[in-house]
Amino acid sequence: MNSDFTLAIHSLTYLALQLDRMSTSDAISESAGVHPVRIRKVLSLLKKHGFIKSKEGSGGGFIFARDLSEVNLWDIYKITSEGALQPKCPDSNEACVVGANMQRVLVSIFLGAEEHLGEYLKHYTLKDIVDLIHKEK
Amino acid sequence: MNSDFTLAIHSLTYLALQLDRMSTSDAISESAGVHPVRIRKVLSLLKKHGFIKSKEGSGGGFIFARDLSEVNLWDIYKITSEGALQPKCPDSNEACVVGANMQRVLVSIFLGAEEHLGEYLKHYTLKDIVDLIHKEK
DNA sequence: TGTACTGTAAGACTAAGTGTTACAGAATGA
């Protein structure tokens, strides 16, 4: 699984705990343990899809743009990792019954699998994540 | 997604169409479009788990060892790709509430996701795959 | 005009996946 997905969740969760002020990519990247540029790339994607807003310049940064309970993990999955389940099959032999039809069969199964995964991920909103973060182990 | 999974399915399907005789790794690799050694590595795993039997030497090869309808995709997933859904999070900052708890939260969510995926994959037996292969597009 | 940010491109580095060669061991048949 793409780590963009988890970085996106991490970032949004971070912002969810700072709803009243802007957070810089440096602060988030420090929390997530990755390079600021990488975080900015992920944040840029989140912004493009309207989950967050950003402001350049001194005192700028990123801030949540939606309601916590209206953003779920499936939304985030779709923009960061859609198709990640799909296995990359090498081009198999068209002259063989198996080779010629396997890809078609697998693609349809994995599309179903992703859809199925979606149903599961939809149940987790960012609000749930925030609650889980606060709940002690 | 790991392509070992699809190669395993491909191999088993191939064998499922040749239930009465042995198939060589060369034949299967040609159908799947990958190197024989790679196929043998996957087949070796399938053998270790009792899905197939093999025989060395001239006239040898691989042959199915189970009933077609008692092997499902979840069985195969488990031995080839278990944990593939689990995203690799970099070690995040323990000093931050988010960083310190994110990994735990994500791991539990993804474990649930994999379990959920399992329920879906369990519905596909090798017999189903063989039927799908034969069904024209 | 200097400082503190975002936004992005480009290249270096790293790890995982895959292909390839090589060779030992087992079964078979001449």
Add this chain to the structure above:
DNA sequence: TCATTCTGTAACACTTAGTCTTACAGTACA
């Protein structure tokens, strides 16, 4: 017994995707 045809596996080269890092332009603010 010996050549042949297969599995089984290790080792290494190659390729690709992922990630880190540097660099710098653009924007806001004081």
